[in-house]
Amino acid sequence: MNAIPENLPLIVSAFFILFARTGAVLMLLPVFSEDAVPGRIRLLIAFGMTSGIWPLQNEAALAVAQSGPLPAVLIAELLTGLAMGMIVKILFYAISMAGSIISMQIGLSAAMLFDPAQGSQVPLLSKFVTMAAAIVCMAMQVHHLWIQSIVESYNLFPIGGLPPAQDFAQMAIAAINRSMMLAVGLAAPLLIYGIVFNVALGLAARVAPAIQVFFISQPLNIMLGMALTAMTLGTVLTVFATEMGQAMLGGWR
Template sequence: MIADLPLHATAFLILFARAGAVVMLLPVFSEDAIPAQIRLFAAMGMTLGLWGFLSPTVAPFAQAKDLALAAILVPEIVVGLALGLIMRMMYQAISIAGSLISLQIGLTSAVIFDPGQSGHAPILSRFVGVAAAVVCFAMAVHHLWIGAIIKSYRLFPVGVFPNTADFADLAVRVAGNSLALGVSLAAPLLVYGIVFNVVLGLVARVAPALQVFFIAQPLNLLLGVTITAATLGAVLIAFANSLAGWMNAGWS
């Protein structure tokens, strides 16, 4: 057993190259607020948890040495980064929805630092993103992320570069689907914003001397927050179900 330890360590490294790269880009796990050391330990823990499932797949490649081992690790890292990026793009739909909701109710100026959106984001968008993470974990959507790592070895063999054209096409389709989902999740507030602004315009035409903006903005905020609170639960559940549906459709 001790004599086989170097082979097991090499096989673990090959598995870690893909699984660790995915974890580094997964939603929630990849937040900049999480220290790099914690993310590294999470990636190692994920790899250790997957060892029992995937060790027979990667073990035959543990005999590789030097350049042969590097030729295996590089494609594994590329596949892991590509998979993690695709999953992250899917998750951005809820951030898009949160930003659109903030725009409709006039909270775009209330911003907070959000590393997930590479800078500052409306505070409501950040809140919706955190709530979506809680709902996804409660509905076990993260299990599908782990399952995607396991199933990826069936579609992308160890040490083989993926077809970049296929990945590029997938990324474009996922980006389009993510944008469409984000807009559909924010649909109640989009309809509200259209109706409210049309009424506001009519009032401004009827009473041009009235300071419509100063009167309507508090009302807009009150109604917008009320509608958001009433629909947020359904929006989050719909997002989690859509995310699960994407994952099941993509890996079935």
């Protein structure tokens, strides 16, 4: 009547080897790592994803669990997962930086709130744009590519091996570079608007120096900036989600 397999400790060890990498990635993935998602829910998601990966990688995990020292393997898997999740998070920060640039251009940079995801104060508009980008990414199924990258990572980084620090460092540098370039590109319409508007204000101040032009024009700046943001936001979010998808498919070099 004893249905418990004899190698149950080995199976559990192999399962937690897979869980270490999957859970580490989910700790940093956009949307999944938000503080608004309860810790128990994130834990259940990680267990569910590990259960889905188990049929694909159970033989390799069992072999590593049987031959290698478990603590060293778990640490290597955690480091690999954290490195992968950090690359995706760096790329996702592009939309947050774009939102901060837009807030500065239209005069709303002083409207701040605390963002637990970044651990600091961020402009209100930046937080709104980040949340909208997460929704658009989910709607365009970019999160499927995030999850797919976890499965495919076992082909690139076999279980039990140390993460290639040099490769991850190069990937991080490339991700930071592309993230900053994408942020500036997404905020380009508002950057052009800010330059034109402030040049016009400077000329007006030279014509009528006795009038507080910058103080009087601030409501107009906010109104025009918000209108331009509303007109371009859909395109900005779509372009960002498309770029994120290309990044996960290896389109960023």
